Amino acid sequence: MQYVRGMPQSAKSPRTSGTSETPERSSAVGRAAAQKLKMRRELAAAAMELFATKGYEATTVDEIAAAAGVARRTFFRHFRSKEEAIFPDHDDTLIRAEAVLNAAPAHEHPLDTVCRGIKEVMRMYAAQPDISVARYRLTREVPTLREAEIASVARYERLFTRYLLGHFDERDHHDGNDDPLLAEVAASAVVTAHNHVLRRWLRADGQGDVEAQLDHAFAIVRRTFGMGIGAGRSTEDEPQAPVSATSSGDVLVTVTRTDTPLDQIMRTIEQALHGRR
Structure with missing residues (x-):
């Protein structure tokens, strides 16, 4: 299976019609937005x-x-x-989350990128805790608003699922290669972890370090799914980050760069340990 993490994920370029975007026009567009x-x-x-x-x-x-x-x-x-009036920031937040995905560095594991992207959603809620708490209480009481909220969450989940699946060749879904399945499940897990932390924070009236709670939840998702995604992929076309593991007696020594993806480090260690058996 070809894992295309090394391919650049660039943001969409604005259309050009022979004239360049001037700083004045860019500033005017920003002010209008x-x-x-x-x-x-x-x-x-x-x-x-x-x-x-x-x-x-x-x-x-x-x-x-x-x-x-x-x-x-x-x-x-x-x-x-x-109904839409109580969710004023979702469109803008979806754009910012997508921008995080498009600007992701090539060496970053796509699951880590998705976790960073969904933090934009949490920051939207945390920016106005009083309003967020009042909105949460209201959506619990009004089924129509609850349905609108669910629809908004589905948009994020589709975005992150597309991103994760875009890093795997879906045509290479065969016995022994569950990456497409893991990618879709992982996207749902990231959204579910975010929603769990968000609900807990809202029920606590917006008190507490919600970003730290989110990091803890994402660490659980990474441990559960991050190691599995790409574990059986072919690496012939994938840039190799410098990581090695050697064993001597009861000691295992691993040498790696600090920017090496954690999943690759763990796979190297696991292979070294298996080689000793």
């Missing part, structure tokens, strides 16, 4: 306040727009419905 996100957050804050005071079902789009000081048509330029 920031202004759009600011308005989405203001509409979301107004919606959350009305939901808390009037109730979700009794609140109308017109009331949300009026509370935010904008017209009804402005609301619908940013959201298709009031």
